[in-house]
Amino acid sequence: MRDQPLLIRIGMSLYLLMFFTYLLGPLVLMGITAFNSASFPQISPWEIFSFEWFSKLFADDRILEGLKNSLYVGFFTVILSVSMGLAGALILTQIWPKLRATYYTLIIAPILVPGVVIGISTLVFWAEINRILGLSPDSFLANGIFLTVLGQSTFIASYCMLVFVARLQRYDIGLTEAALDLGASHLQAFRKIQLPFLFPAMASSAVLAFLASFENYNTSIFTHQKFATLTIILSQKVRYGIDPSISALAFIIVCLTVFFALLNEVRTRRAQLAVANGAPVGAVTSGFKAPSFFAGNPAAVVFALFVAGVVATVAISQVYDPEPAKSVLLKEKRAAQELRIQALQQRLKDKRLQKKMKGPDIFNEEKVGAKPKSPGAKTFGNVFAPNNLEDAAGSAKDKNGLKSKSPGVNTFGNVFAPTNLEDAAGSKKKDAPKE
């Protein structure tokens, strides 16, 4: 709008910027941290651009195990939820109208029940069934994957049903009637006419079900048993501190999501374009033609750029070796550390010098020297003193004269000599010549 004041336009842009930063900022930031070699997900200070967290991710057995479990659970949940959702939605259209509202409430209820409750109740219920059937406690009814799939499907099926209901509302029951009228059995009419109509809804509810299953935590945590899903593994990891391999995982997931979203968008736009241009619909589903693929389809262009970007990134990761840069960094780090240590030592020296200037320490004369002495020296009767063993093994000469006649005397630095305690506590002068 031309006549909109500048201030409003600026405010609007600012608002949009803030909104999208709020929406996408965390994702972008997290994605970037996956490429920083720092061992904590951070972008500042930036260390070295590296792919090490990706290799670390793929070397992490627990994450891979969790991913595998999540995929299993997701796969079976999709199958179970989509079929239950479809059945539920079909019944909703067939049921006696007076019962419809009640039925709807009933079947939608699992969405409103907290996932935690569903998790616990699934666990308790199947344990009970297991017990009643007299099966062993590790039967398949108590299997973590089985329980998690059932627990998740309880409410994911309701989501799927909503998708199907929305699609079915646009279904003309006349089509089924027409099929019946033309001699089809009820099964044929369903399979050949109604089911194909529901394919798009099946696809979208399958995606929905998979995503809901994949990100589920609060139900799975109760039902997973030995089969921890990815979300559970991640939450366990977080307790021991996170590293950027989790960012790497997030980055991969985001990339996959963007990929499929763009792919879908490209297809939709192509179909729309074709129909708008009056092309027969058959042409839309036909093969790939490069120039027309991009014509007037911004989504296709973005999609192509995205794919190129991913391919380039993967290619670079194969060639790019951060190690030299890393060793340089390591050297730098070491040098910096060295410097710090030296500075520290220098400070200590200075301190000591200052002390010396004040006058010699009469009681601790021998301590003054290059070698700093720990305050613990001479405790334990000098057992750990460097020349202790020499004394013990070398000569039976007794420094303490008459008192020692046995060969064992003086071993262990006279720790066990009767006078030792006295010695240790009393005079330090006796030991002095040893040094």
Added chain:
Amino acid sequence: MSSGVSVDLQDMWIKFGDFVAVREANVNIKGGDFFSFLGPSGCGKTTILRAVSGFLEPSDGNILIGGENMIGKGPNERPTALIFQNLALFPLMKVWENIAFSMEVRGASAGERRKRADELLDMIALSDQGDKLPSELSGGQKQRVAIARALCAEPDVLLLDEPLSALDLKLRQHMRTELREIQKRVGITFIYITHDQGEALTMSDSVAVMKAGIIDQIADGKSIYDDPSTAFVASFVGENNCFRGKISKIIDGQAVIDSNRTGALRGRIATGAQGKLSVGDDAMMFIRPEGLSLTDKEASDTRIMAEVHHSEFEGQSYNVFLEGTEGKEMKMALTNRGEAQLFDAGSNLKISFDANQAVIVPVGELASE
């Protein structure tokens, strides 16, 4: 196929709860006939069709197709094919797959199906459109595909539920002739549902006029138009001027009514009403607008005096709207013979009619405009 299969409804009632959708329908449709049910929307004609095709069971009575009782048989077990009001073409199937659907469910091979579909596409003059989707066809083309699809099932009876109502006027008129031709070619029984009397009269061998679940009259188109047996049929089919009054005498199939406002008028007692009327009964007399003409006759029981309210030109005829005594409204249609026939408002005209074209029926409910 030449003789076709008859359809009989015997004392058929269809009720939805307390609501009676169809009351005691008795219809005998001869094999190979083009039979129409004509009535305003909501009169139960679609309900009858659904009962014949098997989508709902009559509450009482029988449906016989070719003499065989169809009660308890589903739509896929009856030798009928229904053409739906919205056509119900399968949107995800190509045109030829749509047409050959009935063969597909019988397990015919793709080659066979394609061959038969192409034959039918030739018949409906859509030879090269088989690989399109229904959404890519025009209204008239869809219409013909729906007919081809129904015919592909080789039904004994083809049922059509207002199939032309969605088309524009020109196409509708074209499809009427086409439908009639197809029916003559395939020779099967057509049962046609419409609220458009033009369709019913032009295409049908017989017409059943329905009102609120009751079949008022079953006859050929000409009888329905010229010899209606009830006030409803007279007022629903075509336009009519209605005069109401008491019968003062009956002579030789003709009667004179003392109309409330226009005075004594003579007309012919409808065939369907003969024997039901006697002197002193309330009756209604109907005269078509084209049955009225200008005259200079002396006053008689076939002459009316009226004042011109306004008149309009409609191409093939002039419509003159008249006002008789006490505001009695009438309409007269004069054929356009190339002379100026527009009358000034307020001019007085002498109008006459032929007593044989004025039909007298018992008093009854009129079709609402």
